[in-house]
Amino acid sequence: MRYQSTRGNSPQQSFLEILLGGLAPDGGLYLPTEYPQVTKAQLDAWRGMPYADLAYEVLSLYCDDIPEVDLRTLLRKTYTEQVYCNGRKEDNAKDITPLHWLGEEQGTRIGLLSLSNGPTLAFKDMAMQLLGNLFEYALKKNGQELNILGATSGDTGSAAEYAMRGKEGVKVFMLSPRGKMSSFQSAQMYSLQDPNIFNLAVAGVFDDCQDIVKAVSNDHSFKANHQIGTVNSINWGRVVAQVVYYFQGYLLATKSSDEQVSFTVPSGNFGNICAGHIARMMGLPIAHLIAATNENDVLDEFFRTGVYRARKSAETLHTSSPSMDISKASNFERFVFDFMGKDGKATAAMFKQVDQAGGFDISKDTVFKDLAQYGFQSGRSTHENRLETIRNVDAQYGVMIDTHTADGVKVAREHLQAGIPMIVLETALPIKFEETIEIALGRPAECPPAFKDIKSKPQRVENIEADVDQVKNFITAHTN
């Protein structure tokens, strides 16, 4: 399998060659030159497989430069009940991403695919845990080391730290805005005691953290001398690992591969739903992929109108589903490349326009009319909708959902089709956003036993000024 850049101007590479990097040299994102096709007979054969084996069937189509025994070993080590049992209170843990039907609404079943039982209680663990094992494998193979520098406002940073803790050849330097995360989120990150994980609490806001990461990454000699890398959401390894649970969700929801299902995906950077798009392109019988946004509705606006308008930082709202508070959807370029007929020149021109003019408008182009073939729909949700949905899912079904999943359920209900099961991806557990749950329900969020004493654990965190040189000095002092 070869990978090409969405901007059409970088050499094609293999899976292991693109695994540790970020953007392609021409500024584009990597995609396989073609999507492998899966037949109904294959799907039937995959029904009932352990998750790790299903993951092998899907991922071996994309990582054909990893020998079968190695890939199987990595996947079996990653997708275990022990790793994905942290929030679990139910019985079908062996499914890794169990499907829970809520009930019947408007003539069809609606259910939640549980993606949030990994170590940090959010769906990012599904891919990040694999990435940790893949990174360790690839670095060892090449005798390399990697120092991951990142900025987080919560979920991504903790998922990365829990994935990389104790991994040989990897160190993580994670910048977070001091005092700006929920107490649960900061306790989760700062309580890690692994010597290869460094939490830097910056006196500033998330944007300051991100600016420092950008400044360090733009210092090319520092970056090269200190083997600096990232694990942001455009990493192909993360996207492709997420493709697997669309297959699992489909197989758990259906009895025959002649049936169709739809998925609703709480969306921010378009990484999660991009994986759904890829599963559909591979032939998985998905009727619709529904992007659910919060008030930061860049994606909903695009699917409704054909106008893609990236927001400025000042226009980006801080909402009660904060992991979807994005100004532009960094993985969206992958889908644009596909609907532009894999035309790298055209895609490059469109994203040049995003940089220069803030967006593009295809509302009058035939490609926008033809978009229907990709099955996308969309909707948005507000703080009030979120509270209301948390309340009525609790009242109607006795199930407590988090704020992001609530955005998903709200939008899913607007797109139900009789006879086509609707699967909403559950992207986090309620305890992560306990302040809003308390407001919605008037009682605290359920706390999984493994996290009961998280806030009283000793913390290991370095306070630092919002200053690029201080961060560089810290990295230099803690790397070889």
Ligand SMILES: *Cc1c(COP(=O)(O)O)cnc(C)c1O
């Ligand atoms: C990251 C995240 C999302 C958004 O996922 P994208 O891949 O960025 O679209 C939604 N919900 C939660 C809880 C998240 O952590």
